[in-house]
Amino acid sequence: MNATHRGAQADASAPVGGLPPASAAERVQWLREELDRHNHQYYVLDAPTIPDAEYDALFSELQALETEHPELLTPDSPTQRVGGAPLSAFDTVRHRVPMLSLNNGFSDEDVVGFDRRCAQGLGRSAAAGEQDLFSAAQAVEYASELKFDGLAMSLRYEDGRLVQAATRGDGETGEDVTVNVRTIKAIPLKLRGAAPPVLEVRGEVFMYRRDFDKLNARQAEAGEKTFVNPRNAAAGSLRQLDPRITARRPLSFFAYGLGELQGMERPATHSAMLDGFAAMGLPVCQERAVVKGAQGLLDFYRKVGEKRDQLPYDIDGVVYKVNALAEQEQLGFVSRAPRFALAHKFPAQEMTTIVEDIEVQVGRTGAITPVARLQPVFVGGVTVTNATLHNEDEVRRKDVHIGDTVIVRRAGDVIPEVVAVVPERRPEGARAFVMPVTCPVCGSHIERLEDEAIARCTGGLICAAQRKQALLHFAQRRAMDIEGLGDKVVEQVVDQGIVHTPADLYKLGVAKLAALDRMADKSAGNLVAAIEASRSTTFNRFIFALGIRHVGEATAKDLARHFGKLDALMVADEAALLEVNDVGPVVAQSIVNFFGEPHNVEVIEQLRAAGVHWAESEPAARAPAPLAGKTFVLTGTLPTLSRETAKEMLEAAGAKVAGSVSKKTDYVVAGAEAGSKLDKAEALGVPVLDEAGMLALLESAGAGQPGEQP
Numbered sequence: 001m002n003a004t005h006r007g008a009q010a011d012a013s014a015p016v017g018g019l020p021p022a023s024a025a026e027r028v029q030w031l032r033e034e035l036d037r038h039n040h041q042y043y044v045l046d047a048p049t050i051p052d053a054e055y056d057a058l059f060s061e062l063q064a065l066e067t068e069h070p071e072l073l074t075p076d077s078p079t080q081r082v083g084g085a086p087l088s089a090f091d092t093v094r095h096r097v098p099m100l101s102l103n104n105g106f107s108d109e110d111v112v113g114f115d116r117r118c119a120q121g122l123g124r125s126a127a128a129g130e131q132d133l134f135s136a137a138q139a140v141e142y143a144s145e146l147k148f149d150g151l152a153m154s155l156r157y158e159d160g161r162l163v164q165a166a167t168r169g170d171g172e173t174g175e176d177v178t179v180n181v182r183t184i185k186a187i188p189l190k191l192r193g194a195a196p197p198v199l200e201v202r203g204e205v206f207m208y209r210r211d212f213d214k215l216n217a218r219q220a221e222a223g224e225k226t227f228v229n230p231r232n233a234a235a236g237s238l239r240q241l242d243p244r245i246t247a248r249r250p251l252s253f254f255a256y257g258l259g260e261l262q263g264m265e266r267p268a269t270h271s272a273m274l275d276g277f278a279a280m281g282l283p284v285c286q287e288r289a290v291v292k293g294a295q296g297l298l299d300f301y302r303k304v305g306e307k308r309d310q311l312p313y314d315i316d317g318v319v320y321k322v323n324a325l326a327e328q329e330q331l332g333f334v335s336r337a338p339r340f341a342l343a344h345k346f347p348a349q350e351m352t353t354i355v356e357d358i359e360v361q362v363g364r365t366g367a368i369t370p371v372a373r374l375q376p377v378f379v380g381g382v383t384v385t386n387a388t389l390h391n392e393d394e395v396r397r398k399d400v401h402i403g404d405t406v407i408v409r410r411a412g413d414v415i416p417e418v419v420a421v422v423p424e425r426r427p428e429g430a431r432a433f434v435m436p437v438t439c440p441v442c443g444s445h446i447e448r449l450e451d452e453a454i455a456r457c458t459g460g461l462i463c464a465a466q467r468k469q470a471l472l473h474f475a476q477r478r479a480m481d482i483e484g485l486g487d488k489v490v491e492q493v494v495d496q497g498i499v500h501t502p503a504d505l506y507k508l509g510v511a512k513l514a515a516l517d518r519m520a521d522k523s524a525g526n527l528v529a530a531i532e533a534s535r536s537t538t539f540n541r542f543i544f545a546l547g548i549r550h551v552g553e554a555t556a557k558d559l560a561r562h563f564g565k566l567d568a569l570m571v572a573d574e575a576a577l578l579e580v581n582d583v584g585p586v587v588a589q590s591i592v593n594f595f596g597e598p599h600n601v602e603v604i605e606q607l608r609a610a611g612v613h614w615a616e617s618e619p620a621a622r623a624p625a626p627l628a629g630k631t632f633v634l635t636g637t638l639p640t641l642s643r644e645t646a647k648e649m650l651e652a653a654g655a656k657v658a659g660s661v662s663k664k665t666d667y668v669v670a671g672a673e674a675g676s677k678l679d680k681a682e683a684l685g686v687p688v689l690d691e692a693g694m695l696a697l698l699e700s701a702g703a704g705q706p707g708e709q710p
């Protein structure tokens with residue numbers, strides 16, 4: 001077993017030692033059932049029940065028994081997933097029931113049209129699905145599910161045993177990839193319960209994002225090629241002629257359809273069929289719903305769209321299917337696609353476009369970032385014209401030239417990124433990127449220290465680009481929270497020489513601001529009021545706002561809690577800083593350097609003189625934070641507290657607030673509509689609190705209110 005995260009408590013129902021004597025055949029049978037059960041818990045239900053070492057012990061015992069008694073070896077044994085000898089080519093397979101494709105929809109109108117055609121085809125009122133009382137009863141019922149971004153696969157089970165796995169191919173014939181698919185641990189080699197003589201299961205092979213990231217890290221470390229996205233990684237892994245390579249690739253599977261079926265009645269509905277698959281031990285995605293009419297479909301689409309970026313795998317849309325199988329049959333097919341189904345696509349998160357130029361940007365700390373200027377492309381729901389290339393090494397690694405066609409990705413709020421070049425589309429005369437030796441903004445020398453990936457402008461605050469970024473950082477919501485001080489204003493006040501440092505902001509009046517381009521009197525007044533309001537802040541926000549390299553929000557909070565007073569922080573030496581939670585030598589040195597720079601001290605004094613203030617407190621070092629060392633995860637909507645406030649309260653008490661649930665999580669705080677994090681907490685036995693429970697815990701731990709200095 002090579003899983004690295006099979007973390008779990010020992011399962012009392014799985015005795016390993018001290019078993020009653022049994023024949024080898026009985027013991028082999030018992031071991032296989034145990035291993036299958038644990039695989040199902042781990043790979044299908046994502047709820048492991050035994051630790052790695054225990055699984056490995058069971059596995060080794062089975063391997064030893066099978067070596068000793070070769071007559072007991074069967075192809076569906078869990079030991080037979082390791083991948084056999086390489087193939088020279090894949091055989092072709094004729095699908096006994098063709099693998100169809102789906103019609104696509106992109107707009108609300110497409111969905112309304114689909115629902116209308118289904119309703120009419122089923123002889124319902126033309127208005128069925130529209131939301132009036134009369135037609136509600138007539139509305140068509142649909143099974144709605146996710147459209148996974150992977151590879152369609154057909155699995156053939158005979159008498160419950162996996163005998164063949166084939167790719168979709170052209171829908172009529174595909175490739176026989178059985179030896180590879182047998183290595184996918186989420187796919188049972190043997191179905192649970194009473195299985196029919198023939199059952200073909202259709203579904204998607206894909207890769208979880210976390211597994212993709214780990215695989216790419218492993219590939220890069222081994223100097224091997226990395227993959228552009230999870231879909232390509234899944235495809236490349238399945239098409240390996242050497243199944244031992246596939247066996248090392250973390251592939252997964254979700255079942256969503258039926259091919260040939262013999263010796264068993266079809267269930268009445270698609271949703272019941274998926275429930276049946278799950279009962280047989282097949283992985284079925286739980287992000288699905290049965291809904292009615294076009295409005296039900298559109299609500300499902302919206303809900304899934306909202307959580308798309310939080311899902312642990314990539315999807316490119318949702319799929320709607322008329323739920324009753326008899327009605328599906330009644331609607332039939334048109335050319336190669338069923339009339340009863342529709343794929344409702346989300347905006348693509350990856351598109352190709354052309355790199356028109358590569359320029360560099362200067363960040364707050366002088367970091368020089370190469371940025372690709374792109375031919376405008378609509379991706380991830382917006383038009384993208386720039387994408388980060390991160391640093392010089394990345395440009396080399398991805399081999400991006402000016403003139404190249406590239407794949408651009410924009411998912412959620414993440415900055416658009418060039419993920420790969422399409423090498424076969426490189427034009428003649430494509431130019432390589434050359435890192436400039438001087439800053440394009442201030443002309444200072446650019447240096448790149450040994451062991452650092454980032455090149456930096458050495459101009460410091462004489463560089464207008466760095467000044468602008470420092471001001472934007474200072475003003476941001478999580479720092480001094482000066483609403484209205486955005487790019488456009490900062491650009492002008494720096495270029496016109498009105499503002500040199502953050503302290504100059506407090507000298508701005510309405511008249512000066514109103515004179516700026518595109519600044520109405522009212523906006524100028526609001527901005528002055530926001531600057532005024534920012535004078536009263538908290539110590540941790542102030543520290544974060546200073547923009548000390550390596551000091552993010554969390555470190556700023558730790559520093560505020562530890563030192564209590566700015567003067568104490570400013571004189572702290574490296575040894576004193578190393579006593580702060582999570583501060584290491586690099587961060588400590590950066591803080592010492594920052595306060596060792598007379599210019600920075602001067603700006604701080606000017607800010608204090610301008611009336612910027614906060615409540616100071618005694619250093620907290622003597623009183624350890626009450627929830628230090630505890631990890632919380634917040635999920636769902638809490639009745640009174642915002643997510644941000646709850647997080648601040650927990651962090652103020654010394655707790656860490658993490659984004660995902662693992663066995664290391666101490667508490668999950670769940671509100672309304674908590675989703676998979678709550679399920680996972682329950683599966684792992686992590687204590688779950690509601691808002692009142694969290695407040696009670698904070699109170700009993702002696703923690704204060706949000707924003708209070710401990």
Ligand code: 5U1
Nearest residue numbers: 100101102145146147256319341
């Ligand atoms: N979830 C899901 N994906 N997907 C893809 N269901 C589904 N069904 C498909 C395809 C191609 O096809 C059948 C409806 C024919």
